Amino acid sequence: MKITFPHMGYSYIAFKMLLNELGYEVVVPPEPSKRTIDLGVRYAPEFACIPFKVLLGTYLETIEMGAEVAITSGGMGPCRAGYYGIMHQRILNELGYDFHLHIFEPPQVNYLDFIKKLKAVKPRGVSWRTYIQLIKKGYGKLEAIDEMEYLMYRIMPFEINRGDTAKAFYKVLEILDEAQTTEEIEDARWECRKIIAKVPQDRSRVPLKIGIIGEIYVVLEPAVNFYIQRTLGEMGVYTDRSIWLTSYTQKNVLVEGKVGEKDIHDMAHPYLNELIGGHGLNSIGEIVIYAEDGYDGVIQLAPFSCIPEIMAKGIVPRVSREEGIPVMTIFIDEQTAAAGVITRLEAFLDLLKRKREQKAIKEKRLA
Amino acid sequence: MKKGYLGIDVGSVSTNLIVIDENDEVLASLYLRTQGQPIRVIQEGMKEISSLVPADVEIHAAGTTGSARYLGGIMVGADIIKNEITAHAIGTSRFVPGVQTILEIGGQDSKIIILRDGIVTDFAMNTVCAAGTGSFLDQQSARLCIPIEDFGELALKSKNPVRIAGRCAVFAESDMIHKQQLGHSMEDIIAGLCDALVRNYLxxxxxxxxxxxxxxxQGGVAANAGMKKAFEKSLNHEVIIPKNFAVMGALGVAIIAREAVQKKKETTFKGFEVTDFSYKTRSFECQSCPNRCEVVQFFQNGEVIARWGSRCGKWDVQAS
Incomplete structure (x- = not known):
């Protein structure tokens, strides 16, 4: 059986390994491109958001490559992404494809269903013990990938030759791709850390610090968000993003002791005390956290027509004013052009620079 | 020799060139229509402005802004290439002391810039829709056969503006036609349109x-007195239209270029002769990976002087 899954940043490396080891033939989804979006837009409802369109495009591309089944996730709470799997299945059926979507709903929704689906993916010859071990190992690889991406954005603003860090990162991905056993992955992780740390850097720079928040898919998929973190990194900006597939990095990033989802929600409470679906509540809490962490600004990424993020955006002006941190929102859909995003980023950076200079002058005067 | 500083704002609808001196005095300014041909209009503009600048003025810095700022910057050898938001903010804060809010409506984009104590603290630009920008007014003036210059005066004559749905340019147009067919006067319809555009903007x-x-x-649309009045009515405040409202972006970037050259001492400006070269843009789709980036190449006299557009950066050639 040929099996595939949605493309989300660099996670495909870990999913590929896991499914391979379970004995499936894996179709690795191509990075979302113009063609992916064109395909998705052609068959998706016009008012669906960009994650829906890109995923649909990806399924169509992988079907061309021979995929028969895709593993994907559902969702809960008031965000329509929870219905996307079912919608995709129907659209693909109507187009005449014999393609099955295996949708994992979060276990909290229906524990039994989750176990049943896990069982369906588990091949007969593999014991539950081995199965769980393999999943754990895959998760370990995912963590390693997240860590390397995280390191890349930390080092980028200091690189002396533009593009060096990105090159090191791609090399590191290859090394992680080859590592198979738990030990190999652990060894590769050490090696990779060294490779990234070796990028020639100018540590005397004091880069602007920007936090990236918003809806999970557009935050995680560089091919959809115009490589925003890389673009900013190469403009000399230190970026940190609030969402990762694994929680590894959260421990290091957030205010000390604030690690979990609940803490983020607590931080949002002066402004918003209600789950509004998707990552809306998180977005508010994360602005507060970045402000307390001394970041210069925050960029909110959202798919055009994303209700949770639109609601969050309505609260942003007050949060921004009271926490003293500028926030810029970028809505993304298939119409969004890179040129417009670049103009806004440049202007936002100018704003942050001037703000920082003014603050420095004020502090000097007081001293 | 007197020192002059050149600012060029190449926008979607208009291209503005301006030369200022050290005291922000305008020595020469030029407003042209881009007409979708930025290269030609920059060449023509450079030729024209060189004849407008007093003979004893020498250009000591040049800057570009607007949506074709990179193209323009490469052509003239700009000392600095700046986004239009920063350029407008810098320009206006010199001419409207203490300005706290800038409303700017250009050909295809509209923006708002919030300043406090002379620095930008917030800004926004229209994102997914261009309803209510200059292009739409332009199109309506052509449809109604009223020169765009007379639009504002007509609006001021209205006593009883009609209500027009302004959220979407297409629906605004059908609503206007509907009101026309009911026999409303042209003045009332145009004034209603101004109100609708202001409502949509705010x-x-x-x-x-x-x-x-x-x-x-400011911006081209500020020439429309009807729009000014509509803004004042809905904001309950006086709205100032600065003297150089239509060329503020160019003015701002000229000031920024002057400051940039003061720091780096020497200008990279190629001179007004760029008009004599032939320029061409060609693009190709890179086949190295599934991204299929569209790589844009810019030729001067048949030689590649800049290339951009690839995600991985392997094709990039930066203009010196």
Missing amino acids: NNVGKGKEILPPIAF
């Missing part, structure tokens, strides 16, 4: 922003 671009006076209104 609800979209201006949403959630704290609009405090002094308020400056």
Whole structure:
């Protein structure tokens, strides 16, 4: 059986390994491109958001490559992404494809269903013990990938030759791709850390610090968000993003002791005390956290027509004013052009620079 | 020799060139229509402005802004290439002392810039829709056979503006036609259109922003007196239209270029002769990976002087 899954940043490396080891033939989804979006837009409802369109495009591309089944996730709470799997299945059926979507709903929704689906993916010859071990190992690889991406954005603003860090990162991905056993992955992780740390850097720079928040898919998929973190990194900006597939990095990033989802929600409470679906509540809490962490600004990424993020955006002006941190929102859909995003980023950076200079002058005067 | 500083703003609808001196005095300014041909219009503009500048002035810095800022910057050898938001903010804060809000409506984009104590603290630009920008007014003036220059005066004559749905340009047009067919006067319809555009602007671009006076209104659309009045009516404040409202972006970038050259000492400006070269842009789709990036190449006299557009950066050639 040929099996595939949605493309989300660099996670495909870990999913590929896991499914391979379970004995499936894996179709690795191509990075979302113009063609992916064109395909998705052609068959998706016009008012669906960009994650829906890109995923649909990806399924169509992988079907061309021979995929028969895709593993994907559902969702809960008031965000329509929870219905996307079912919608995709129907659209693909109507187009005449014999393609099955295996949708994992979060276990909290229906524990039994989750176990049943896990069982369906588990091949007969593999014991539950081995199965769980393999999943754990895959998760370990995912963590390693997240860590390397995280390191890349930390080092980028200091690189002396533009593009060096990105090159090191791609090399590191290859090394992680080859590592198979738990030990190999652990060894590769050490090696990779060294490779990234070796990028020639100018540590005397004091880069602007920007936090990236918003809806999970557009935050995680560089091919959809115009490589925003890389673009900013190469403009000399230190970026940190609030969402990762694994929680590894959260421990290091957030205010000390604030690690979990609940803490983020607590931080949002002066402004918003209600789950509004998707990552809306998180977005508010994360602005507060970045402000307390001394970041210069925050960029909110959202798919055009994303209700949770639109609601969050309505609260942003007050949060921004009271926490003293500028926030810029970028809505993304298939119409969004890179040129417009670049103009806004440049202007936002100018704003942050001037703000920082003014603050420095004020502090000097007081001293 | 007197020192002059050149600013070029190449926008979607118009291209502005301006030369200022050390005291922000305008020595020469030029407003041209881009007509979708930025290369030609920059060449022509350079030729024209060189004849407008007093003979004893020498250009000591050049800057570009607007949507074709990179192209223009490469052509003239700009010392600095700046986005239009920063350029407008710098320009206006020199001419409207203490300005706290800038309303700017250009050909295809509209923006709001919020300043406090002379620095930009917030801004917004229209994102997914261009309803209510200059292009739409332009199109309506052509449809109604009224020169765009007379639009504002007509609006001022209205006593009883009609209500027009302004959220979407297409629906605004059908609503206007509907009101025409009912026999409303042209003045009332045009004034209603101005009100609708202001409403749309404040609800979209201006949403959630704290609009405090002094308020400056600029960009090509500020020439429309009807729009000024509509803004004043709905904001309950006086709206200032700065003297150089239509060329503020060019003015701002000229000031920024002057400051940049003061820092780096020497200009990279190629001179007004760029008109004599032939320029060409060609693009190709890179086949190295599934991204299929569209790589744009820019030729001067048949030689590649700049290349951009690839995600991985392997094709990039930066103009010196």
